Amino acid sequence: LTKMAEPYKIKMVEPLKIRTKEERIRLIKEAGYNPFLLNAEDVYIDLLTDSGTSAMSDNQWAGMMLGDESYAGSKNYIHLVEVVKDIFGYNYVVPTHQGRGAEKVLFPVLVKKGQYVVGNMHFDTTKAHIELSEGIAVNLVTREAEDVGNYHPFKGNFDIEALKSFIEEKGPENIAFILATVTCNSAGGQPVSMENIKEVRKMADKYGLYLFFDAARFAENAYFVKQREKGYENKSIKEIVREMFSYGDGFTMSAKKDALVNIGGLIAIKDDVELFTKVKTMLIPMEGFVTYGGLAGRDMEAMARGLEEVLSEDYLSWRINQVKYLGDKLREAGIPIQYPTGGHAVFIDGKKFLPHVPQEQFPSHTICVELYIEAGIRAVEVGTLLAGRDPVTKKEILPALDFVRLTIPRRVYTNSHMDVVAEAVKRVYARRDSIKGLRFTYEPPILRHFTARLEPV
Numbered sequence: 059l060t061k062m063a064e065p066y067k068i069k070m071v072e073p074l075k076i077r078t079k080e081e082r083i084r085l086i087k088e089a090g091y092n093p094f095l096l097n098a099e100d101v102y103i104d105l106l107t108d109s110g111t112s113a114m115s116d117n118q119w120a121g122m123m124l125g126d127e128s129y130a131g132s133k134n135y136i137h138l139v140e141v142v143k144d145i146f147g148y149n150y151v152v153p154t155h156q157g158r159g160a161e162k163v164l165f166p167v168l169v170k171k172g173q174y175v176v177g178n179m180h181f182d183t184t185k186a187h188i189e190l191s192e193g194i195a196v197n198l199v200t201r202e203a204e205d206v207g208n209y210h211p212f213k214g215n216f217d218i219e220a221l222k223s224f225i226e227e228k229g230p231e232n233i234a235f236i237l238a239t240v241t242c243n244s245a246g247g248q249p250v251s252m253e254n255i256k257e258v259r260k261m262a263d264k265y266g267l268y269l270f271f272d273a274a275r276f277a278e279n280a281y282f283v284k285q286r287e288k289g290y291e292n293k294s295i296k297e298i299v300r301e302m303f304s305y306g307d308g309f310t311m312s313a314k315k316d317a318l319v320n321i322g323g324l325i326a327i328k329d330d331v332e333l334f335t336k337v338k339t340m341l342i343p344m345e346g347f348v349t350y351g352g353l354a355g356r357d358m359e360a361m362a363r364g365l366e367e368v369l370s371e372d373y374l375s376w377r378i379n380q381v382k383y384l385g386d387k388l389r390e391a392g393i394p395i396q397y398p399t400g401g402h403a404v405f406i407d408g409k410k411f412l413p414h415v416p417q418e419q420f421p422s423h424t425i426c427v428e429l430y431i432e433a434g435i436r437a438v439e440v441g442t443l444l445a446g447r448d449p450v451t452k453k454e455i456l457p458a459l460d461f462v463r464l465t466i467p468r469r470v471y472t473n474s475h476m477d478v479v480a481e482a483v484k485r486v487y488a489r490r491d492s493i494k495g496l497r498f499t500y501e502p503p504i505l506r507h508f509t510a511r512l513e514p515v
């Protein structure tokens with residue numbers, strides 16, 4: 059009985075519809091072979107994203123009834139600030155409507171035109187906001203992240219040597235700041251070790267640079283540190299989070315992930331009150347007054363309570379092992395995935411799954427389409443379609459990592475749903491030789507994957 063079942067019981071349910079295969083073939087065609095353009099009610103198991111899709115707890119729902127919707131000085135804001143201080147040790151906090159809200163306020167304050175923002179791997183919207191601030195986004199993740207089939211405990215780590223030589227080559231004055239994404243979504247939800255964070259901190263100190271965190275999945279990162287890093291096995295998640303963030307100068311957070319809410323974001327600054335003043339100045343026109351930043355009081359209350367709940371080891375153990383449960387079933391069937399599985403998703407290596415489909419015909423996105431037809435499962439491509447074109451040459455970027463992301467919402471699906479997903483992936487794998495790639499019928503100019511329309515070649 060050591061197998062952890064869900065550490066909660068279900069009090070409310072949302073009935074799911076299961077469309078017939080004929081319906082699904084019609085629906086995905088009408089959606090231009092782009093799962094983003096499907097109606098949610100036509101999806102049986104929705105693995106598009108873990109962002110904003112969590113189930114809240116009774117404690118959070120109770121908090122929604124305590125929304126102080128005062129324009130200024132809401133008690134929910136005061137509660138949220140206390141919780142952030144207590145967990146992360148940062149003194150200055152403002153809410154935003156979501157992660158992008160935090161990025162569009164903080165980045166223009168930190169980035170001068172042409173400067174570099176160096177990270178392990180920036181997620182696409184973060185890269186977009188670095189570029190909107192006229193900065194240049196650079197990924198310096200460890201080479202181990204590309205060693206998809208082999209075990210490495212911290213594939214989200216920075217390549218410290220590469221970081222050092224990049225800063226030396228460009229000069230510290232041309233680096234806006236360092237951004238550590240924990241866990242590293244684009245590498246496969248892979249964690250960054252405490253030791254690596256300390257190394258990055260040393261670089262930041264040596265060259266007089268800020269180190270910020272993209273903290274969307276901070277608790278999952280802490281869990282992996284506890285499980286995999288020597289010296290942390292007996293520390294609480296909260297102690298590990300506290301130490302992790304002690305090495306940073308601030309963070310942006312999409313609260314829609316590890317804060318277990320459906321909307322919300324945060325900017326927190328450790329102790330640089332000048333920087334905080336600049337952030338507040340930008341926040342007011344961009345997101346709203348300091349004490350609500352684009353959120354209702356009730357949202358801030360749910361977030362404060364979610365930030366405390368997510369530190370529970372029972373919850374994290376169950377959540378992370380559910381991802382592993384699905385990943386193990388696929389590996390047992392010989393299906394190529396990023397191994398070990400990350401904190402929030404199983405990432406299938408689309409290039410290895412469909413070796414006969416050229417990368418320009420989007421192998422991973424093709425698998426997403428086939429998964430929907432096979433069983434009404436909506437996954438998302440994190441690869442060539444997402445990467446887009448080189449802004450100068452306009453050629454397809456063809457990234458080394460081309461994944462199908464089976465993204466698991468928090469506290470929503472049981473392992474029975476995971477069994478359905480595993481069976482569907484295996485059925486698509488069994489008929490992989492007959493699967494053809496896709497080409498555009500409409501290619502949007504920016505963040506094309508959201509609204510692109512395609513057809514089978």
Ligand SMILES: CC1=C(O)/C(=C\N=C(/Cc2ccc(O)c(F)c2)C(=O)O)C(COP(=O)(O)O)=CN1
Pocket residue numbers: 106107108109156157158159181182183184239243272274312313314322323438444507
């Ligand atoms: C590490 C990090 C993120 O993962 C992230 C978002 N992530 C999403 C939503 C998403 C974003 C872009 C896509 O092409 C996509 F298909 C899905 C996701 O599913 O993973 C944001 C931004 O946070 P916001 O979404 O609250 O503004 C900042 N940092």
